Structure formats: structure tokens, C-alpha cells
Amino acid sequence: xxxxxxxxxxxxxxxxxxxxxxxxxxxxxxxxxxxxxxxxxxxxxxxxxxxxxxxxxxxxxxxxxxxxxxxxxxxxxxxxxxxxxxxxxxxxxxxxxxxxxxxxxxxxxxxxxxxxxxxxxxxxxxxxxxxxxxxxxxxxxxxxxxxxxxxxxxxxxxxxxxxxxxxxxxxxxxxxxxxxxxxxxxxxxxxxxxxxxxxxxxxxxxxxxxxxxxxxxxxxxxxxxxxxxxxxxxxxxxxxxxxxxxxxxxxxxxxxxxxxxxxxxxxxxxxxxxxxxxxxxxxxxxxxxxxxxxxxxxxxxxxxxxxxxxxxxxxxxxxxxxxxxxxxxxxxxxxxxxxxxxxxxxxxxxxxxxxxxxxxxxxxxxxxxxxxxxxxxxxxxxxxxxxxxxxxxxxxxxxxxxxxxxxxxxxxxxxxxxxxxxxxxxxxxxxxxxxxxxxxxxxxxxxxxxxxxxxxxxxxxxxxxxxxxxxxxxxxxxxxxxxxxxxxxxxxxxxxxxxxxxxxxxxxxxxxxxxxxxxxxxxxxxxxxxxxxxxxxxxxxxxxxxxxxxxxxxxxxxxxxxxxxxxxxxxxxxxxxxxxxxxxxxxxxxxxxxxxxxxxxxxxxxxxxxxxxxxxxxxxxxxxxxxxxxxxxxxxxxxxxxxxxxxxxxxxxxxxxxxxxxxxxxxxxxxxxxxxxxxxxxxxxxxxxxxxxxxxxxxxxxxxxxxxxxxxxxxxxxxxxxxxxxxxxxxxxxxxxxxxxxxxxxxxx
DNA sequence: TTGTTTATTCTTTTT
DNA sequence: GAATAAACAA
Numbered sequence: 001x002x003x004x005x006x007x008x009x010x011x012x013x014x015x016x017x018x019x020x021x022x023x024x025x026x027x028x029x030x031x032x033x034x035x036x037x038x039x040x041x042x043x044x045x046x047x048x049x050x051x052x053x054x055x056x057x058x059x060x061x062x063x064x065x066x067x068x069x070x071x072x073x074x075x076x077x078x079x080x081x082x083x084x085x086x087x088x089x090x091x092x093x094x095x096x097x098x099x100x101x102x103x104x105x106x107x108x109x110x111x112x113x114x115x116x117x118x119x120x121x122x123x124x125x126x127x128x129x130x131x132x133x134x135x136x137x138x139x140x141x142x143x144x145x146x147x148x149x150x151x152x153x154x155x156x157x158x159x160x161x162x163x164x165x166x167x168x169x170x171x172x173x174x175x176x177x178x179x180x181x182x183x184x185x186x187x188x189x190x191x192x193x194x195x196x197x198x199x200x201x202x203x204x205x206x207x208x209x210x211x212x213x214x215x216x217x218x219x220x221x222x223x224x225x226x227x228x229x230x231x232x233x234x235x236x237x238x239x240x241x242x243x244x245x246x247x248x249x250x251x252x253x254x255x256x257x258x259x260x261x262x263x264x265x266x267x268x269x270x271x272x273x274x275x276x277x278x279x280x281x282x283x284x285x286x287x288x289x290x291x292x293x294x295x296x297x298x299x300x301x302x303x304x305x306x307x308x309x310x311x312x313x314x315x316x317x318x319x320x321x322x323x324x325x326x327x328x329x330x331x332x333x334x335x336x337x338x339x340x341x342x343x344x345x346x347x348x349x350x351x352x353x354x355x356x357x358x359x360x361x362x363x364x365x366x367x368x369x370x371x372x373x374x375x376x377x378x379x380x381x382x383x384x385x386x387x388x389x390x391x392x393x394x395x396x397x398x399x400x401x402x403x404x405x406x407x408x409x410x411x412x413x414x415x416x417x418x419x420x421x422x423x424x425x426x427x428x429x430x431x432x433x434x435x436x437x438x439x440x441x442x443x444x445x446x447x448x449x450x451x452x453x454x455x456x457x458x459x460x461x462x463x464x465x466x467x468x469x470x471x472x473x474x475x476x477x478x479x480x481x482x483x484x485x486x487x488x489x490x491x492x493x494x495x496x497x498x499x500x501x502x503x504x505x506x507x508x509x510x511x512x513x514x515x516x517x518x519x520x521x522x523x524x525x526x527x528x529x530x531x532x533x534x535x536x537x538x539x540x541x542x543x544x545x546x547x548x549x550x551x552x553x554x555x556x557x558x559x560x561x562x563x564x565x566x567x568x569x570x571x572x573x574x575x576x577x578x579x580x581x582x583x584x585x586x587x588x589x590x591x592x593x594x595x596x597x598x599x600x601x602x603x604x605x606x607x608x609x610x611x612x613x614x615x616x617x618x619x620x621x622x623x624x625x626x627x628x629x630x631x632x633x634x635x636x637x638x639x640x641x642x643x644x645x646x647x648x649x650x651x652x653x654x655x656x657x658x659x660x661x662x663x664x665x666x667x668x669x670x671x672x673x674x675x676x677x678x679x680x681x682x683x684x685x686x687x688x689x690x691x692x693x694x695x696x697x698x699x700x701x702x703x704x705x706x707x708x709x710x711x712x713x714x715x716x717x718x719x720x721x722x723x724x725x726x727x728x729x730x731x732x733x734x735x736x737x738x739x740x741x742x743x744x745x746x747x748x749x
Numbered sequence: 750t751t752g753t754t755t756a757t758t759c760t761t762t763t764t
Numbered sequence: 765g766a767a768t769a770a771a772c773a774a
Contacts, residue, residue, distance in 0.1 A: 126763080568763070569762090590762080
């Protein structure tokens with residue numbers, strides 16, 4: 001604080017700048033071999049990781065470019081880098097920090113020539129993968145029904161996760177299905193290579209192949225990286241594990257942090273075993289356990305511990321917190337999904353009126369589809385919110401079209417992008433011409449775009465001829481612009497002008513078309529800002545950023561808004577007030593995971609992750625009925641809730657509660673509510689027992705009869721708020737309505 | 750070739 | 765209910 005430049009230099013030890021408990025400190029300073037840090041939720045994992053990197057740079061004189069640090073999101077990487085810079089008081093240059101995918105892309109672009117790729121290769125997202133696999137399957141004349149593209153993709157993805165090449169399995173005996181998959185895998189990889197493209201899995205596996213097969217390169221990177229650090233190690237897959245081992249074996253300078261209880265990505269290939277058998281793979285590993293939780297109140301932590309304790313596959317540990325007491329965790333029962341949304345929104349609205357900040361509230365759900373009702377009900381109450389994930393900006397058709405043009409400019413071999421925009425906006429190139437072009441370009445051994453730009457096609461209809469000439473004109477001009485290093489913004493604006501992309505929408509002048517124009521303008525805007533912020537960087541850098549950014553990377557908490565996201569998305573975040581909604585069998589756990597106990601355990605970890613996001617208040621809700629798939633389904637409370645001891649939460653039954661609007665609309669109640677209520681087979685539905693009252697357990701129910709010291713007999717007609725702020729409206733025998741704080745309500749039943 | 754209608758499947762979760 | 769694919773008319 002005293003002087004600007006010398007304050008960091010003046011502090012002899014960076015660790016003086018950060019508060020660490022003894023275990024954390026020990027983990028940061030230990031330097032005698034591989035390290036595994038078990039870091040439970042909220043135990044200061046990020047703090048340890050940043051302190052460790054700062055320590056390595058400052059105390060161990062390791063250069064930033066000699067550190068390889070893999071984080072789970074790019075956002076986490078950015079934040080961590082910023083914190084390290086504050087700790088050591090210097091800007092960091094050259095630090096390898098980012099997601100595995102970003103780090104691998106960086107390495108692969110650097111070394112592209114070693115494996116016959118151009119440094120400006122394309123990165124294919126899930127949608128690109130799907131179109132490519134469909135194309136390949138069609139060429140191999142596979143039936144879409146017996147060999148669904150998605151099944152093919154996931155089988156191929158499994159191979160890639162395991163770093164198994166088509167050649168490794170092509171001659172192996174296998175089932176008919178396996179053999180067909182290998183054929184497709186092989187053709188799919190060939191096509192990717194022809195197009196100079198990599199999918200997400202390739203980024204990891206190609207990196208492994210490169211280091212495996214090129215000894216000189218492997219040595220170079222092994223000696224370059226003096227330290228390999230990995231965050232969220234429980235969510236790494238086999239390819240990532242190989243990569244860590246390739247980089248760190250020998251030196252043993254590897255530091256991984258994780259929590260097996262928060263492993264929630266097994267479904268996409270993550271191996272919980274990576275963390276559980278780390279010690280075997282890296283002999284001489286020193287294990288640290290962080291068990292002090294700094295985030296949640298005791299009530300929340302006890303509840304969360306009760307959730308996770310039912311899991312059988314986990315390393316033994318017990319989290320504890322210094323934050324004694326806290327408001328009781330609340331479990332609420334609602335009549336249906338709509339009332340759940342209305343009620344939660346009411347609770348949020350009333351919290352906001354008590355000066356709770358929107359940013360301190362989060363609604364977490366299992367599936368993206370659940371977000372809609374909450375969006376509606378919050379919007380109705382004018383509560384500001386941000387939805388993380390779902391249909392993201394960059395997934396919209398019009399944006400993807402623009403991006404496809406830009407991608408084609410960077411990599412003209414990218415056929416998937418070319419095919420996407422060949423006839424967008426419509427310029428007379430239909431299916432027939434399209435197919436002919438694909439065939440002829442293949443014969444000429446050129447990519448679609450290259451072929452169109454260089455060759456006059458043999459025989460064509462006049463219309464298509466004209467369209468093709470247009471396309472050629474657009475692309476040649478754009479490619480010239482790229483060669484002249486035009487800015488991304490310039491390039492996109494020029495593309496729009498040349499292609500007339502917006503004119504179709506402008507003529508249409510519908511609400512939808514206007515929204516699309518709006519979106520494209522937003523993209524232009526984003527490009528202008530990005531160009532400004534990243535002077536000297538080209539369009540290729542922009543495209544890489546876009547394709548590797550996750551939903552959470554695009555989320556900024558700076559907006560003062562209530563956050564809504566999936567439980568997966570919420571990992572690593574914290575909020576003072578958390579609603580985990582839709583805690584029902586079939587949703588959480590998801591019906592698709594019913595058969596498999598290990599999948600049930602992953603679902604349980606998902607609920608655990610959700611609960612441990614909460615710092616002060618946690619409310620889990622479930623409903624009796626849910627509108628799904630176009631009809632009403634009867635729902636039972638999540639089996640995970642049922643196994644929690646009832647003295648760890650307050651149960652509120654609001655299933656008799658109708659929001660006001662619905663009462664008004666009652667005469668013509670929508671058909672969905674006429675469905676007969678299924679009898680519930682769960683302890684929560686049992687009649688209310690007065691004995692359940694105790695210091696810690698207070699169970700209230702809508703419609704419940706109570707007797708108040710002063711006001712006499714009455715009935716609970718509504719319950720709102722949460723924690724210490726829970727209030728209930730009571731209709732007394734004399735006809736008066738009173739709103740009472742649950743905390744002080746002095747009554748008996 | 751283009752833009753409409755209708756049938757069908759579908760929802761987990763994401764770098 | 766929504767998004768996609770196939771089928772159909774213009």
C-alpha cells in the first residue's frame with residue numbers, strides 16, 4: 001500500500017499476502033514429489049491453487065511459462081491468473097493456464113506442422129460433429145435407425161477418450177456393431193483430417209498421440225513444464241490422465257486438487273478412479289485433506305453431509321465448519337411445477353424487499369428444460385435474472401451462420417462450415433447441385449470451397465450457375481480481406497454486406513426476423529469490442545475463444561441478477577441463498593439413471609454439489625405433478641431426500657397452495673390440473689405429528705390448524721420466505737388474517 | 750428449388 | 765411442446 005512498485009518485492013514471502021490454514025499452507029509449500037489434495041466443497045481449493053502457483057513463481061523461481069495449470073473453465077483460469085498477479089504484484093506472461101481443451105489447442109497449434117495440420121485448424125463443436133457423422137454414415141450407407149448418429153458419436157468418443165486410434169482396433173474381432181463403429185470412426189477421422197478440423201475429443205487425444213509418438217517433442221515439453229497442476233481432478237478423463245502422466249512422469253512435479261464427492265461428469269468419460277488411484281500411479285504421493293469448510297452454515301453442511309453419506313464409492317472424509325448454527329434447511333412440497341416456480345419467485349421477491357441482493361440468490365435445476373417456468377414467473381414479478389446455459393447466443397442459427405462464414409475464411413478446407421452456408425442466404429443452390437459439388441470436389445481432391453473458387457463446374461442449371469458465381473465472388477473477396485489482416489469486425493461486416501445475409505430478414509419484417517437481425521448486430525458489436533480488447537489478434541483467435549468457451553465462461557456475476565443454471569453449471573460457485581428445485585425421482589435422480597447404482601451415486605453427488613453451493617440459506621423443493629412431454633406426470637419426492645434424517649431440515653407442505661391468479665381462473669381450470677392426484681408413497685405425506693416439534697425441527701403445512709396464545713385458533717393459509725425470515729399467514733377463527741414470523745410464532749397445534 | 754405442412758422423437762447433464 | 769426430418773405443393 002505504501003509504495004506502488006516495491007510492495008511485492010518488499011514482502012519476502014508471497015504467502016504473507018494470503019491467509020492459509022495450516023493444512024493449506026503445508027500443501028502449498030510441500031515440494032518433495034507428487035501431491036494429491038482432497039479438497040471438499042468450500043474448503044479453499046482455489047486459494048490453495050493460486051497460492052501454490054504464486055509460491056512456485058516467487059519462491060521457487062519457476063518461470064510462468066514453465067507452469068501448466070489445467071482448470072475446469074476458462075473463467076476460473078482468468079480469475080486465478082488475476083489473483084496470482086495480485087499476489088506476486090506482477091503481470092504474468094506466458095503462464096499455461098486454462099481448460100485442458102484450451103491448453104491442448106494451444107500446444108497443437110504450435111506444433112501443428114509435426115502432424116501435418118495447419119496451425120489454423122478448425123475446432124468442431126457438438127453440432128458440427130453431428131453433421132459430419134451423418135454425412136459419413138450416409139456415405140458408408142448405414143441405416144440411421146439401426147445406427148443412430150448419436151450412438152455412433154458416443155462410441156467414437158469413448159475410443160478417443162481412451163486414446164485408441166482406428167488403426168488400433170480395425171482388425172480386432174468384435175460384434176457387428178463394433179465393426180461398423182470402427183469403420184465409421186476411421187472414415188470420420190479421415191474426413192476431419194481432410195478438413196483440417198478437430199473435434200473436442202481430438203484436442204485431447206491428438207495431444208496425447210503427439211507426445212507419445214514424438215520423443216523429441218515429449219522431452220521438450222517435459223523439461224519445459226517444471227510443474228503440472230490440475231484443478232477438479234475428479235472430473236478428468238483417461239486422455240487427460242495420459243496427458244498429465246506424459247508431462248509429469250519422471251519429474252514427479254505434479255499437483256492435483258479434487259473432491260471425489262463432486263465428481264459429476266462420469267457420463268462424459270470422467271474417471272473417478274483417476275483421483276482414487278492417483279497414489280498408485282505416482283509413487284511417493286503426499287496426500288493432503290482439506291476438511292474445514294469456509295462457505296456454509298452448520299445447518300447446510302450437516303444436511304449436505306447427510307446427502308452424500310449414502311454413497312458407497314468415496315474416500316472417507318468429514319467436512320466441518322466454524323459457522324455454527326444458521327437457519328434450518330427447508331424442504332418444500334408443491335402441488336405442481338408451476339406453483340413451485342410461482343412460489344419460489346414469491347420467496348425471492350420478498351427476500352429482495354428485505355434488501356437481499358439478486359446476485360446472492362440462485363435457482364439450480366437438473367435439466368435446462370426446467371428453467372422456463374422460473375423465467376416466466378420471475379419476469380412477471382420484474383425480478384432481474386440471468387440464465388446460464390440453455391440455448392446460448394452462439395448456438396442460434398443466425399449466429400452459427402455468421403460464424404460458419406468466418407470459420408471458412410480462416411480455414412477454407414472446413415467443408416462442414418462451407419456446406420452450412422453454401423446456400424445461405426438462398427441463392428439457388430439446392431440439394432442436387434449441393435451433392436454434385438460434394439462429389440466433384442472429392443474427385444478433384446479439393447475442399448468444397450477451394451473447388452468452387454477454382455473450377456468452373458462442368459454442367460449446371462443457369463440458376464445454380466449464378467448462385468455459385470455469387471458464392472465464389474463473396475469468398476474470394478473475403479479471403480483477400482483475411483490475407484490483408486482485416487479486423488474480425490471488418491470481416492464480419494463485409495461478409496454481411498456481400499452476402500446480403502440480413503436482407504431476407506429485413507424484407508420479412510416479422511418479430512422473429514427482427515430478433516435475428518438484432519442478434520447479428522449484437523455479434524457485430526461483440527466483435528467490435530473484442531477487436532478493441534485484443535489488438536493484434538486475428539479472427540482465428542476470436543473463433544477459438546468462441547468455440548472453447550463454456551456457458552459459465554460467458555456468465556458474469558456483475559449483473560445484479562438472480563442466477564439460474566443447471567446443477568452441473570453451478571460447480572465451483574457459491575451463493576448466499578440457493579433453491580434446488582425439482583428434487584423428484586425421475587428428475588434428480590434422472591429416470592435414465594435408475595438402473596445403474598453407480599449412476600444413482602453420481603446423481604446423489606449432483607444434489608450434494610447443489611446443496612454445498614449455499615452459504616446461508618438452502619431450500620430444496622419437490623412437486624406432486626410435473627408437466628413434461630406434453631402431459632402431466634405424478635412425481636414422488638427424490639429418494640435422496642427421503643434418506644435424510646428429518647431433524648436436519650424443516651419440511652413445509654405447500655401442496656394445498658394455489659397462487660392467486662389460478663384461483664381467479666378456477667372456473668375454467670386448465671385441463672392439466674384435472675388429472676387425478678396419485679397417492680404418494682413417501683413418509684413426507686404422512687399425517688402431521690405434533691411430536692415432531694422440537695428446537696430444530698419445525699414442520700409446517702398449509703391448511704394446518706394451530707392455536708395461538710393471543711389470537712386463538714386459526715389455520716395456516718400461506719407460508720413465505722425462508723430461514724429465519726420464514727413467515728406464515730394465519731386465518732384466525734374471528735376472520736382476521738395475520739402474518740407471523742415463524743421464528744417467533746408462539747403457538748401450538 | 751423453395752417454402753410450406755405434417756410426423757416423429759425427444760430431454761439429462763457439457764468441454 | 766418443440767425441434768427436427770420427411771413429405772408435399774407451388
